[in-house]
Amino acid sequence: MPISEIDLETALKKKFPDAQIECQDLAGDEDHWEVKIVDPIFQGRSRIQQHKMVQEAVVDHDIHALSIKTADK
Amino acid sequence: MDQKAILKTIKSQITENDIVLFMKGTKEMPQCGFSSAVSKLLTDLQLPYMAVNVLDSPEIREGIKEYTDWPTIPQLYVKGEFVGGYDIVREAYEAGELEGLLKDKGLLSQN
Numbered sequence: 801m802p803i804s805e806i807d808l809e810t811a812l813k814k815k816f817p818d819a820q821i822e823c824q825d826l827a828g829d830e831d832h833w834e835v836k837i838v839d840p841i842f843q844g845r846s847r848i849q850q851h852k853m854v855q856e857a858v859v860d861h862d863i864h865a866l867s868i869k870t871a872d873k
Numbered sequence: 874m875d876q877k878a879i880l881k882t883i884k885s886q887i888t889e890n891d892i893v894l895f896m897k898g899t900k901e902m903p904q905c906g907f908s909s910a911v912s913k914l915l916t917d918l919q920l921p922y923m924a925v926n927v928l929d930s931p932e933i934r935e936g937i938k939e940y941t942d943w944p945t946i947p948q949l950y951v952k953g954e955f956v957g958g959y960d961i962v963r964e965a966y967e968a969g970e971l972e973g974l975l976k977d978k979g980l981l982s983q984n
Contacts, residue, residue: 852943865907
């Protein structure tokens with residue numbers, strides 16, 4: 801289900817209050833998103849753990865395609 | 874099949890085969906861009922792998938999400954270990970980590 805950029809950012813900010821967050825609507829349909837999250841909280845965690853944290857942040861939203869990029873700095 | 878049997882089937886698939894890709898569609902005809910990309914990457918690395926088409930079985934499709942505790946398809950397993958979905962596999966590949974892992978597991982020659 802589509803989600804607006806504001807709602808997506810809000811959901812991510814709630815989980816990652818100190819992160820630098822970028823959301824890109826890949827197909828212009830609000831249903832294929834790429835999110836880039838830079839947060840020191842990722843430090844020392846595996847990619848799988850990092851992506852899981854992001855998935856958890858948007859678990860209440862049924863986004864068709866979500867591409868995730870994470871970095872700790 | 875009941876849920877327990879499904880999870881058992883998945884477990885034997887990933888332990889009896891070195892590389893298993895749970896994907897939408899087949900190697901020859903992937904039905905999703907992300908599945909297609911991971912499949913192509915494995916082919917480019919000339920790695921033999923078992924492809925499980927989750928579209929053939931709703932039980933496996935839901936079962937693998939539960940088994941891995943990961944919400945999306947594709948899912949790549951190497952020697953029984955979950956490596957990642959599309960984003961992670963691509964990042965690991967670009968960072969040279971995927972080849973490192975495959976070499977460590979003896980699935981790719983050292984040179």
